[in-house]
Amino acid sequence: MPFKKNHNIINKNSHSLNPCDRICFIIPEYMNKNIVEKGTKIQKEQAWKNLIMTEQLRGRRLVTGLMSSMFSVSNKLHRTIYDAENTENLPGTLVRQEGGKEKGGKTVSEAYDYSGSTYNFYKDVFERNSIDTRGMKLDSTVHYGEDYNNAFWNGTQMVYGDGDGEIFQRFTKSIDVIGHELTHGVTQYEAALEYEGQAGALNESFSDVFGSLVKQYTLKQKADKADWLIGVGLFTNKIKGIALRSMKEPGSAYNDPTIGKDPQPGHMKNYVDTTSDNGGVHINSGIPNRAFYLVAIDLGGYAWQKAGKIWYIALTERLRERSNFQKAANSTYEVAGTLYGKNNQEQNSIKRAWDEVGIKIKAMK
Amino acid sequence: MKIRIERSGGLAGMSITNEMDAKDLPSTLLLTAKKIVEDQKLTPLPVKSIPRGAADHFTYKISIQDGVNQRVIECNQYNIEDDLKSLVKYIERNSKRN
Numbered sequence: 001m002p003f004k005k006n007h008n009i010i011n012k013n014s015h016s017l018n019p020c021d022r023i024c025f026i027i028p029e030y031m032n033k034n035i036v037e038k039g040t041k042i043q044k045e046q047a048w049k050n051l052i053m054t055e056q057l058r059g060r061r062l063v064t065g066l067m068s069s070m071f072s073v074s075n076k077l078h079r080t081i082y083d084a085e086n087t088e089n090l091p092g093t094l095v096r097q098e099g100g101k102e103k104g105g106k107t108v109s110e111a112y113d114y115s116g117s118t119y120n121f122y123k124d125v126f127e128r129n130s131i132d133t134r135g136m137k138l139d140s141t142v143h144y145g146e147d148y149n150n151a152f153w154n155g156t157q158m159v160y161g162d163g164d165g166e167i168f169q170r171f172t173k174s175i176d177v178i179g180h181e182l183t184h185g186v187t188q189y190e191a192a193l194e195y196e197g198q199a200g201a202l203n204e205s206f207s208d209v210f211g212s213l214v215k216q217y218t219l220k221q222k223a224d225k226a227d228w229l230i231g232v233g234l235f236t237n238k239i240k241g242i243a244l245r246s247m248k249e250p251g252s253a254y255n256d257p258t259i260g261k262d263p264q265p266g267h268m269k270n271y272v273d274t275t276s277d278n279g280g281v282h283i284n285s286g287i288p289n290r291a292f293y294l295v296a297i298d299l300g301g302y303a304w305q306k307a308g309k310i311w312y313i314a315l316t317e318r319l320r321e322r323s324n325f326q327k328a329a330n331s332t333y334e335v336a337g338t339l340y341g342k343n344n345q346e347q348n349s350i351k352r353a354w355d356e357v358g359i360k361i362k363a364m365k
Numbered sequence: 366m367k368i369r370i371e372r373s374g375g376l377a378g379m380s381i382t383n384e385m386d387a388k389d390l391p392s393t394l395l396l397t398a399k400k401i402v403e404d405q406k407l408t409p410l411p412v413k414s415i416p417r418g419a420a421d422h423f424t425y426k427i428s429i430q431d432g433v434n435q436r437v438i439e440c441n442q443y444n445i446e447d448d449l450k451s452l453v454k455y456i457e458r459n460s461k462r463n
Binding site: 259 | 422
């Protein structure tokens with residue numbers, strides 16, 4: 001039985017759980033979580049049992065808090081935008097809340113609109129209820145610091161600088177950057193990939209993958225029409241560069257006398273061993289980024305439908321704190337086999353893609 | 366005395382190094398730099414202390430060389446001490462990037 005360990009079987013007709021029923025389909029963990037939130041009483045009870053069983057099998061944390069919040073989960077988008085007024089005090093002054101009038105200028109609107117786009121992407125495509133699956137509020141602070149050349153996720157909220165006007169412009173400008181930051185929150189509540197070395201590079205790569213998919217989903221772009229760039233428009237026109245990173249051609253996003261050349265490798269033979277950047281988390285992420293790009297292009301159509309789904313299930317159900325590139329490759333291969341059948345187009349595509357970036361899939365059971 | 370700041374990480378993942386001779390520092394920051402080198406008993410800051418799940422933050426490697434004495438401190442935007450932060454900010458704004 002595929003997905004025996006991490007998936008559960010539910011009867012399609014009666015909505016009662018019975019592995020022996022004839023008509024069955026696979027329920028991934030995120031769907032169980034949705035059922036806990038939205039299902040009927042009997043469905044909720046069963047989904048809850050499934051989640052506990054799954055968590056126990058993994059030896060992972062118990063789903064603490066979920067029971068108590070079962071009936072207090074918010075199913076609505078709730079965005080809050082604060083203004084740090086060029087200080088480094090968080091969260092800053094409240095500027096706009098969900099449903100409130102547009103105010104605070106372009107930066108506030110971008111933070112508000114693009115965090116909404118990201119929420120909708122996760123909800124529509126993966127039936128995910130916000131960052132934590134329980135309707136977590138999406139808090140953002142804009143105008144952080146003076147000439148601040150960064151955007152970051154601090155474990156509870158998104159934070160955006162205005163840029164110095166020399167190298168960077170405001171960091172809210174790019175929808176995929178906002179998708180990237182919010183996805184760090186999703187990773188925190190799922191695989192919780194350690195922010196160091198290969199696990200950290202995977203953490204970064206998942207943020208790039210889903211950041212790019214948020215953009216593609218919003219634009220309704222097919223894989224072959226997407227730019228596969230992260231952070232287009234963030235550089236000022238003084239910088240020779242088109243974006244922060246290219247998933248299609250890692251290492252080609254910028255080459256400039258002031259900031260140097262994009263250091264990302266697209267193959268394991270060029271893997272960068274470094275102590276900077278938490279062990280090169282933004283550098284070596286080019287390798288899994290390119291693997292995803294290759295799969296998405298090979299499978300064609302909308303990248304979120306197959307490649308995105310496979311990566312999402314790997315992130316939410318297969319990977320753990322210290323997972324490395326090999327584990328990610330094996331997991332995506334395994335998930336593709338379970339979802340679409342062994343040795344079919346999807347699984348072969350994944351095998352070829354990881355092979356092309358220098359990682360051989362190790363055979364699964 | 367030479368001070369070297371290497372900042373890495375952030376969303377862009379760029380490594381940027383700035384250097385400055387201590388004689389170009391304002392007196393308060395010069396005092397901070399001297400104190401850091403002289404006080405070798407100062408407990409090194411924990412590099413990996415970041416909030417759970419945090420990402421895209423800046424990390425710093427600060428090297429201060431005063432003759433034969435050298436002090437290297439590694440920290441990040443969450444655990445950098447206020448004095449050190451002022452020193453970093455000043456050097457980043459007032460020196461040439463390497």
